[in-house]
Amino acid sequence: MFAQTFGAATLGINGALIIVEVDISNGLPGLDIVGLPDTAVKESRERVRAAIKNTGFEFPVRRITVNLAPADMRKDGSGLDLPIAVGILAASGQIDPERCCRYVFISELSLEGKLREISGILPMAASIAEQEKCEVIVAPENAQEAVFAGNLIVYAPKTLEEVVLHLRGEKLLEQVSKECAPFSYCASTDDLSEVQGQVVAKRALEIAATGGHNILLVGPPGSGKTMLAKRLPSILPTMTEQEALEVTKIYSIAGLLKNNTGLVAVRPFRSPHHTISDSGMIGGGRIPRPGEVTLSHHGVLFLDELPEFPRQVLEVLRQPVEDGEVTISRVNASLSYPANFMLVAAMNPCFCGFLGDSNRECTCTVVDIRRYIKKISGPLLDRIDININVPRLEYSEFTANKVGETSAVVRQRVEAARERQRERLRKYGLFANSQMSHRHVKNTCLMTDEAQLLLEQAFEKMNLSARGYDRVLKVARSIADLAGEDRISASAIAEAIHLRNNVKDSAI
Amino acid sequence: MTNIALGDAGEKAVKDYLILNGYKVLATKYRTVTGEVDIIAKVKGTIVFIEVKTRSSNQYGSPAEAVTFSKQRKIIQTALSYLKQTAQVDAPVRFDVVEVWMDLNGGRVRLNHIINAFGER
Numbered sequence: 001m002f003a004q005t006f007g008a009a010t011l012g013i014n015g016a017l018i019i020v021e022v023d024i025s026n027g028l029p030g031l032d033i034v035g036l037p038d039t040a041v042k043e044s045r046e047r048v049r050a051a052i053k054n055t056g057f058e059f060p061v062r063r064i065t066v067n068l069a070p071a072d073m074r075k076d077g078s079g080l081d082l083p084i085a086v087g088i089l090a091a092s093g094q095i096d097p098e099r100c101c102r103y104v105f106i107s108e109l110s111l112e113g114k115l116r117e118i119s120g121i122l123p124m125a126a127s128i129a130e131q132e133k134c135e136v137i138v139a140p141e142n143a144q145e146a147v148f149a150g151n152l153i154v155y156a157p158k159t160l161e162e163v164v165l166h167l168r169g170e171k172l173l174e175q176v177s178k179e180c181a182p183f184s185y186c187a188s189t190d191d192l193s194e195v196q197g198q199v200v201a202k203r204a205l206e207i208a209a210t211g212g213h214n215i216l217l218v219g220p221p222g223s224g225k226t227m228l229a230k231r232l233p234s235i236l237p238t239m240t241e242q243e244a245l246e247v248t249k250i251y252s253i254a255g256l257l258k259n260n261t262g263l264v265a266v267r268p269f270r271s272p273h274h275t276i277s278d279s280g281m282i283g284g285g286r287i288p289r290p291g292e293v294t295l296s297h298h299g300v301l302f303l304d305e306l307p308e309f310p311r312q313v314l315e316v317l318r319q320p321v322e323d324g325e326v327t328i329s330r331v332n333a334s335l336s337y338p339a340n341f342m343l344v345a346a347m348n349p350c351f352c353g354f355l356g357d358s359n360r361e362c363t364c365t366v367v368d369i370r371r372y373i374k375k376i377s378g379p380l381l382d383r384i385d386i387n388i389n390v391p392r393l394e395y396s397e398f399t400a401n402k403v404g405e406t407s408a409v410v411r412q413r414v415e416a417a418r419e420r421q422r423e424r425l426r427k428y429g430l431f432a433n434s435q436m437s438h439r440h441v442k443n444t445c446l447m448t449d450e451a452q453l454l455l456e457q458a459f460e461k462m463n464l465s466a467r468g469y470d471r472v473l474k475v476a477r478s479i480a481d482l483a484g485e486d487r488i489s490a491s492a493i494a495e496a497i498h499l500r501n502n503v504k505d506s507a508i
Numbered sequence: 509m510t511n512i513a514l515g516d517a518g519e520k521a522v523k524d525y526l527i528l529n530g531y532k533v534l535a536t537k538y539r540t541v542t543g544e545v546d547i548i549a550k551v552k553g554t555i556v557f558i559e560v561k562t563r564s565s566n567q568y569g570s571p572a573e574a575v576t577f578s579k580q581r582k583i584i585q586t587a588l589s590y591l592k593q594t595a596q597v598d599a600p601v602r603f604d605v606v607e608v609w610m611d612l613n614g615g616r617v618r619l620n621h622i623i624n625a626f627g628e629r
Contacts, residue, residue, distance in 0.1 A: 026600045028584065029627030061554075061602050061624045 001025075003090035003097040006104045006133060007068075007083030008124035009075045012335035013249050013290070015124030017104065017131055018080065019069040022087035027063035033084070035068030038076035038287070047078075047109050048085045055113035055160045060092040074332050076287055078108040079118040082137070085109060085160060086167070095167045103155075104128050105163075106146075107139045113160040117141035119255035122248055125149030137163060143176045145252060148245075148263060192231045192407040197397040199404075201228055204388040204499055206410055209235050210417045211478030212432035214321065214343040214383060216306070219390030220353045220360075225346035228390065229302045232344060233267040234407035236300075237415045243298045246338065250297055254290055268299030268341075274308040278316045283337055288328040293320045293339040306347040307375040314377050317343070321383045324435075343384065347376070357392060385434060385471050386499045417481040433478045438470055445473045450490040458497050472496045518562025518608035519546055521617050525606075531556070540589045543582030548590060554600045557587045559625075562608040571607040572622060580626045603627060 007018045031045050052059045066084055068075055082105040090097040106124055108116040121142040128136060129150040136154050138146050143156035155173040157163050165171040192202060201217065205228060208215040217225040239247070244263040251257050251264055272281065272292045283291035293301060303309060320326040324340035349355035350369045355362040364372070422431050428440055436444065447455065459469060473488070476496035480488045523533055531549040538545045547558040559579070561571030568574075583603065591597050605625040609618040 026598050028588070028601055029603070029624065061627070062600060063628075 001091045001093065003087050003100065005083040005087040005090065005100045007080045008104055008106050008128060009073075009077055009079065010120040010123055010253055011073060011333070012288075013123055013253060013294075013337060015120070015127035016070075016073065017128060017133065018075060018083070020080065020083040020087050021067040021069065022084070022091040023065045023067075024060055024062045024088070024091045025065070029061045029063060031064045031066070033066045033068070035066075035071045036074045037068060037080075038074060040078045041068070041075050041080055044078060044081045044084055044109075047081050047111060048088065050111040051081070051109040051113040051160055052085055052088065054111060055164075057089060057094055057160075057164065058092065060088070062092075064088060064091075074287060077118060077120065078116075079106045079120070079124070081109040082107040082115065082160070082163070086163065089164060095164060099167050099169070102133075102135055103167075104133050104136045106136060107142070109160060115139035115156075115158060115160070115163075119257070120253045121145040122149055122245075122252040122257075125152055125154075126249070128152065137166075137173075144179055145257065147176055147178050148248070190231045190234055190407075192235060192410055193404045195224060195227055195231065195404065196400065196402075197393050198224055198228065198390060201388050201390045202404065202410075204386055205232055206235060206414060207475065207478050207482065207495075207499065208232070208342070208344075208386050209237075209410075209414045210433075210482050211385075211421070211474065212342055212434040213385035213475060213478065214434070215345075215386040215388065216381070216384045217344070217346040217388055217390050218349050219346075220357055220392050221348060223390045223392045225390050226302075226304055229271075229300070229304075229344045229346060230269065231407065232300050232302075232342070233269045235410040235414055236267050236342075237411065237418050239265065239267060239298060247298050250290055250294055250338070254295060256295075268296050269302065270296040270299070271302040271304060274303070274305050274310075276309070276313060278310075278313050281313050282316050282320060282326045282339075283328050284330075286330060287333050288330055288335045288337075290337050291326075293317070293326055293341060294337040296341040297338045299341055301341045301343050303343070303345045306345040307372055311375070311377065314380050318377075318379055318383070321380070345384065349389075356389070359392075382467065385475050388499060413482060416484075417478065420481045420484070421478075433474050433481070436470075436474055436477075438466075441470050441473050441477075445477050445488060446486070447476075447488045447493070448490060451476075451488050451493045454490045454493050455497075458493075462497075468500065472500050475499055514564060514610060515560070515562050517610060518617075519560045521608060521610075522558065522560045522606045522619065523547060525619055525621075526558070535590075538586065538590055540586050542585035542589065545583055545586050545590065548587075554602050555591070555596070556602045556604055557583060557590075558604045558606055559583055560606050560608060562610060564610050564612050566609075571609070572605050572620075572625070575605050575625070584628060 001024045003022050005020045007020050008015050009018050049059055086100055086105055089095045090100050108118050110116055117139045122145050125146040126149040129152055134152055136146055136152050138156055140156040143154055146154045154176040156176050157173055166173045219225050244265055248264045270292050281291050282293050283289055320339035325336050326339045327336045350364040350372050352363045354360040421433055424444055476488045476492045479492040479495050526549050531551045533549045535548040538548055545557050546560040549556045559575055561574050563571045602624050603626050605622045607620040
């Protein structure tokens with residue numbers, strides 16, 4: 001006796017439809033699961049057995065073979081419990097096998113026979129929506145997530161019994177409808193106006209947000225670097241529905257979605273501690289799981305105390321920063337995860353933290369300072385366009401009652417500037433100034449004669465490299481976009497030169 | 509009463525119980541090099557291999573606990589050779605355990621029949 005049901009599993013950030021074949025034959029009683037199951041899938045044997053028994057159905061005393069196709073893909077996760085259980089019931093004649101084929105079952109089972117939520121529903125449901133299947137049965141906690149995937153009819157029974165009664169046509173389930181608003185932007189709780197003073201740093205953040213430039217904040221302890229960085233997501237353009245869907249998919253797989261909250265509408269802000277391992281940063285594991293760079297996709301990755309990070313961890317950042325995605329190869333699978341994030345790093349200028357401070361003397365020796373700066377890899381610094389000093393505030397500055405601009409006001413300017421970039425860069429398939437290569441810079445960054453002259457002088461005087469030249473131009477382009485200029489003006493160039501990354505040079 | 513005699517008495521009691529319940533006993537003490545199956549019976553087309561465990565007290569744990577994984581493997585191996593020998597490899601099969609408690613003084617016997625106690629993992 002044979003039956004076939006459909007389930008789903010995740011592969012990277014995509015879902016895959018899994019065909020679950022169940023055959024029951026005579027012979028030694030037992031349940032075999034084949035088709036590259038992972039440990040969680042192998043253990044489903046005991047869950048399925050108990051769930052069927054405790055729901056009051058008969059677990060056949062026969063030889064049961066379960067095959068998971070496609071057989072060459074490794075299946076992980078516990079979402080295959082339900083299709084296996086339904087398959088066994090169908091193969092043993094307790095449900096009509098014909099009726100099961102319409103549905104895709106995605107849920108874990110408890111020993112009691114209840115449906116449990118699993119992670120990764122959104123990508124699975126999205127891939128199902130692309131195939132011909134259109135009816136899904138998931139646990140109630142996962143229902144809203146499945147609804148979001150698109151044109152699917154979703155059922156969310158509480159128990160295995162309800163599933164069986166539905167399949168027998170005895171008591172039909174009701175279709176789940178969309179509960180939350182389709183997509184709404186929620187402002188993050190931190191606002192830029194809460195930061196006192198630091199006008200220069202705020203301006204630098206605005207420019208960075210405009211062009212999607214990576215930024216390095218250097219300053220003594222307690223000057224507000226972390227506070228500033230935390231507020232960057234609030235001035236970034238609002239996420240489009242497409243972006244929100246991508247982020248939600250990633251969070252779904254990582255199991256970070258709260259119950260039925262709908263799409264993630266706030267740009268992610270990830271701030272890993274500096275003891276993080278390299279696989280924690282870019283993702284890893286036997287079947288690679290997403291790491292911090294992927295979790296900050298379309299958002300901000302903030303590395304506080306940059307020199308404290310192990311060198312290895314900073315080196316592995318190079319590829320994702322450059323390509324906007326990260327490919328992790330392991331024996332079992334080679335997967336690409338998106339990692340299009342803004343890198344924000346913060347560091348002290350030296351060991352004691354007071355190099356360049358106006359009031360306190362720095363106690364580090366020259367050798368100390370060199371060693372401190374040397375901890376950061378040059379190639380990584382090369383990929384950070386903007387470098388800004390965040391000085392300690394004077395007493396009068398942070399007690400002043402002056403309230404700065406709110407994030408919403410800044411965000412409007414940023415969005416307008418992004419729109420200009422999108423127009424200009426559309427033909428190259430880019431959307432932000434930071435993504436431009438040398439060729440794009442040459443074609444799109446037109447300057448006024450005055451600006452040309454200024455840049456030439458700076459190039460000679462400051463020994464800029466070719467890459468440094470491009471970087472200054474890219475940042476200047478963002479500044480000009482903010483000001484609404486078509487040609488880059490001399491003042492934009494001047495400001496860009498001021499913001500250029502020179503940590504290595506300035507360290508004596 | 510020796511342990512062997514106790515076991516035999518238990519098996520006798522189980523055999524009577526099975527016949528009373530419509531089982532047809534095919535063999536007792538079926539033995540090969542791999543091990544021994546206490547009772548082989550047939551009910552409703554299913555061949556049932558039965559392990560009988562007899563105890564006079566629970567001092568050393570319940571009888572069923574004594575059917576360990578390695579004992580189960582031995583029974584399965586022996587069952588397979590029985591099926592081969594009698595040319596019914598494709599028949600539906602089941603493994604039961606019957607616990608027997610014997611009161612040595614009063615001669616009272618208590619049975620607990622565990623249907624489908626184990627199978628191949």
